[in-house]
Amino acid sequence: MERGKYIPLFETKEAKGRVFYRLFAVTVFLGICCIWAYRISKMPRKGEDGRWVWIGLLGAELWFSLYWVITQAVRWKSVFRCTFKDRLSQRYKNELPEVDIFVCTANFKIEPPIMVVNTVLSVMAYDYLPEKLSVYLSDDGGSDLTFYALLEASKFAKHWIPYCKKFNVEPRSPAAYFASKSNLDHSHHNEVWVDIKKLYEEMEDRIEIATKLGRIPEEERFKHRGFSQWDSYSSQLDHDTILQILIDGKDPNAKDIDGCALPGLVYLAREKRPQHPHHFKAGAMNALIRVSSKISNGPIILNLDCDMYSNNSLSIQDALCFFMDKEKSHDIAFVQYPQHFGNLTKNDIYSNSLRVGFNVEFHGLDGYEGPLYIGTGCFHRRDALCGRKFTKDCKFEWKKDDDHKTPKSILELEEETKPLASYTYEENTQWGKEMGLRYGCPVEDVITGLSIQCRGWKSVYFNPERKAFIGIAPTTLPQTLVQQRRWAEGDFQILFCKYSPLWYAHGKISLGLQFGYCLYCLWAPISLPVLYYAIIPSFYLLKGISLFPQVSSPWFLPFAYVISTQYIYNLAEFLWSGGTILGWWYEQRMWLYKRTSSYFFAFIDTILKMVGFTDSTFVVTAKFIDEDVLKRYEKEIMEFGDSSPMLTILATLAMLNLFCFVGVVNKVIMNGSIFRLCKTMPLQTLLCSALVLINLPLYQGLFLRNDKGKLPSSLALKSFVVALLACTSFTLLC
Ligand SMILES: O=c1ccn([C@@H]2O[C@H](COP(=O)(O)OP(=O)(O)O[C@H]3O[C@H](CO)[C@@H](O)[C@H](O)[C@H]3O)[C@@H](O)[C@H]2O)c(=O)[nH]1
Numbered sequence: 144m145e146r147g148k149y150i151p152l153f154e155t156k157e158a159k160g161r162v163f164y165r166l167f168a169v170t171v172f173l174g175i176c177c178i179w180a181y182r183i184s185k186m187p188r189k190g191e192d193g194r195w196v197w198i199g200l201l202g203a204e205l206w207f208s209l210y211w212v213i214t215q216a217v218r219w220k221s222v223f224r225c226t227f228k229d230r231l232s233q234r235y236k237n238e239l240p241e242v243d244i245f246v247c248t249a250n251f252k253i254e255p256p257i258m259v260v261n262t263v264l265s266v267m268a269y270d271y272l273p274e275k276l277s278v279y280l281s282d283d284g285g286s287d288l289t290f291y292a293l294l295e296a297s298k299f300a301k302h303w304i305p306y307c308k309k310f311n312v313e314p315r316s317p318a319a320y321f322a323s324k325s326n327l328d329h330s331h332h333n334e335v336w337v338d339i340k341k342l343y344e345e346m347e348d349r350i351e352i353a354t355k356l357g358r359i360p361e362e363e364r365f366k367h368r369g370f371s372q373w374d375s376y377s378s379q380l381d382h383d384t385i386l387q388i389l390i391d392g393k394d395p396n397a398k399d400i401d402g403c404a405l406p407g408l409v410y411l412a413r414e415k416r417p418q419h420p421h422h423f424k425a426g427a428m429n430a431l432i433r434v435s436s437k438i439s440n441g442p443i444i445l446n447l448d449c450d451m452y453s454n455n456s457l458s459i460q461d462a463l464c465f466f467m468d469k470e471k472s473h474d475i476a477f478v479q480y481p482q483h484f485g486n487l488t489k490n491d492i493y494s495n496s497l498r499v500g501f502n503v504e505f506h507g508l509d510g511y512e513g514p515l516y517i518g519t520g521c522f523h524r525r526d527a528l529c530g531r532k533f534t535k536d537c538k539f540e541w542k543k544d545d546d547h548k549t550p551k552s553i554l555e556l557e558e559e560t561k562p563l564a565s566y567t568y569e570e571n572t573q574w575g576k577e578m579g580l581r582y583g584c585p586v587e588d589v590i591t592g593l594s595i596q597c598r599g600w601k602s603v604y605f606n607p608e609r610k611a612f613i614g615i616a617p618t619t620l621p622q623t624l625v626q627q628r629r630w631a632e633g634d635f636q637i638l639f640c641k642y643s644p645l646w647y648a649h650g651k652i653s654l655g656l657q658f659g660y661c662l663y664c665l666w667a668p669i670s671l672p673v674l675y676y677a678i679i680p681s682f683y684l685l686k687g688i689s690l691f692p693q694v695s696s697p698w699f700l701p702f703a704y705v706i707s708t709q710y711i712y713n714l715a716e717f718l719w720s721g722g723t724i725l726g727w728w729y730e731q732r733m734w735l736y737k738r739t740s741s742y743f744f745a746f747i748d749t750i751l752k753m754v755g756f757t758d759s760t761f762v763v764t765a766k767f768i769d770e771d772v773l774k775r776y777e778k779e780i781m782e783f784g785d786s787s788p789m790l791t792i793l794a795t796l797a798m799l800n801l802f803c804f805v806g807v808v809n810k811v812i813m814n815g816s817i818f819r820l821c822k823t824m825p826l827q828t829l830l831c832s833a834l835v836l837i838n839l840p841l842y843q844g845l846f847l848r849n850d851k852g853k854l855p856s857s858l859a860l861k862s863f864v865v866a867l868l869a870c871t872s873f874t875l876l877c
């Protein structure tokens with residue numbers, strides 16, 4: 144390749160068919176305007192019955208419309224990216240930058256150590272110069288079991304990495320590799336394969352036995368000095384910094400069985416004290432940023448959750464194409480990959496795949512200054528993450544002036560580095576404010592990404608054919624709802640924080656991206672109009688009062704047009720993103736459930752937090768479940784299983800709609816014709832029936848099931864009584 148001539152390392156293509164989409168969106172918008180016109184012109188006058196209900200409906204419809212406009216922003220200007228990895232390696236050969244990989248884990252009980260080390264092994268085996276790769280595991284659980292697992296993994300890596308490279312295997316998480324059918328069928332069923340599998344299984348056994356027993360074999364304890372650091376350990380929330388360099392990447396003797404260099408491997412449990420807030424994952428990440436700066440100081444950082452293993456051994460090269468292009472890279476701060484999940488059922492019963500988000504919306508965000516940072520599967524430029532502003536003369540030289548000139552012993556290096564992970568280190572500094580990940584928000588990732596973009600940087604969304612990372616999605620309804628609640632709460636808080644996409648970001652990022660952020664930041668308040676729509680029209684249906692136009696009225700047309708096109712378009716988008724029809728139906732259900740429970744509670748939580756009543760926490764999502772639950776999950780039977788307030792709301796709403804529906808059916812049987820009902824109150828009838836239909840699994844969970852995943856009978860009784868009371872008092876009083 145000719146030196147000096149500019150050859151791009153990546154390409155950005157605009158989505159096709161934008162013009163058609165925009166025309167379509169305009170017609171829908173006209174329909175929406177007609178709906179407003181209907182609401183305003185037909186509003187009962189002051190003193191007339193039903194005025195407040197109409198005002199409520201108008202409010203809800205205005206909210207929906209505003210939100211619809213926002214969803215258009217992320218469909219308006221979509222782009223797609225592709226990279227040229229071969230050019231990258233030709234151009235830079237051995238001058239590629241060092242890359243530091245951060246894996247976070249928090250609790251060995253719900254994030255099993257064997258899963259964590261599989262993630263670690265998958266990234267250690269990246270097809271990248273091992274001398275330029277360092278892997279850091281942050282263990283917020285401060286568990287010697289996790290440390291033991293990592294120690295085992297550091298030994299196994301000496302066999303695993305050369306094996307992966309020799310046979311060019313994918314994926315490089317051993318568990319995923321041995322479980323994958325394609326690798327079973329036509330893999331090199333030779334001795335090497337059998338040997339490596341045996342080695343893995345032995346390691347797996349040792350780790351799992353230790354995890355089950357809750358302690359490490361006594362003899363292992365003496366073998367490695369690292370365990371002595373637990374001598375002063377009192378609890379997960381009260382211990383000194385534990386730092387252990389398991390493989391020193393700089394050590395010429397750190398070699399795999401083939402004599403090739405190994406990537407660095409470091410275990411860190413930052414110091415924690417009960418009175419001192421540790422700021423959850425953000426705190427862990429900031430400690431890692433500082434600790435790694437002393438040890439390897441790679442200018443590029445990859446951040447992964449402990450369940451997200453690498454599924455593509457060339458992802459680093461892909462990401463570097465975005466960071467190392469001579470002309471287009473200077474302002475790129477991070478490259479975000481989508482999250483994929485390996486444990487979804489065929490129709491994705493809890494709608495966890497976030498299909499449309501990753502296949503449509505994120506491409507839309509990428510058309511502006513780029514996607515949000517979503518905490519995992521994201522490559523960062525260290526400088527940008529540490530608070531640097533982007534200015535026109537930010538040009539990067541990737542060659543590093545080596546500041547570790549005098550080689551130190553591991554012990555010295557560890558002792559020098561430890562203070563960086565102490566909780567006092569951050570006192571009176573900008574960490575958590577202007578440096579590193581932001582504190583105080585349950586979605587530390589999104590707010591951090593926003594603050595980076597507000598400092599003039601851009602980001603890139605890269606969604607390659609072969610999935611780069613695969614993680615674990617929640618497998619029960621309560622887990623999904625809790626996760627969604629944390630996200631909705633965090634995103635809503637961003638709206639009021641210093642970096643609010645509404646005011647602070649104005650002028651710093653484009654209007655389109657401001658809208659893009661609002662798409663997520665407004666999840667919590669959208670719960671209110673959804674709740675309104677899920678209750679009021681059904682009540683009025685029961686009473687026989689119409690709130691929407693009749694079929695014969697011309698006003699019916701805009702409603703019919705907007706509703707039908709939106710659902711058809713939504714279905715098409717879902718199928719196009721790789722979903723199934725049943726999966727779409729499940730998504731409609733989860734759409735409703737998230738809004739009426741998670742988002743609603745997130746709304747309340749945020750308000751309470753603002754008044755100073757509560758503080759947000761981070762409920763870590765469980766990454767494994769027991770056999771019984773797993774069986775139901777695989778059969779796509781909804782798992783309720785507890786009686787949290789969120790499930791109580793869902794059950795009560797479902798019962799309420801059932802009563803209204805039964806009440807109406809009863810009336811029709813007694814004295815009316817179904818035909819007349821559909822003519823006079825078509826939309827209310829449709830809405831109420833759809834709500835009943837979508838809630839079928841809930842009724843089953845309340846009354847028909849006997850397994851452990853059903854709803855508790857106390858909750859069934861509660862929701863039954865509350866809904867009945869609500870319906871009767873409404874019909875009698877209003
Ligand atoms: O005190 C804590 C709590 C969590 N974690 C780690 O943070 C990651 C994410 O936690 P998880 O319970 O899996 O949450 P999810 O909802 O699946 O995570 C998504 O949403 C989070 C923000 O809400 C982001 O931090 C994550 O990166 C993103 O994947 C996991 O690796 C945890 O081990 C910590 O290191 N320390």
Ligand SMILES: [Mn+2]
Nearest residue numbers: 448450615764
């Ligand atoms: Mn997770």
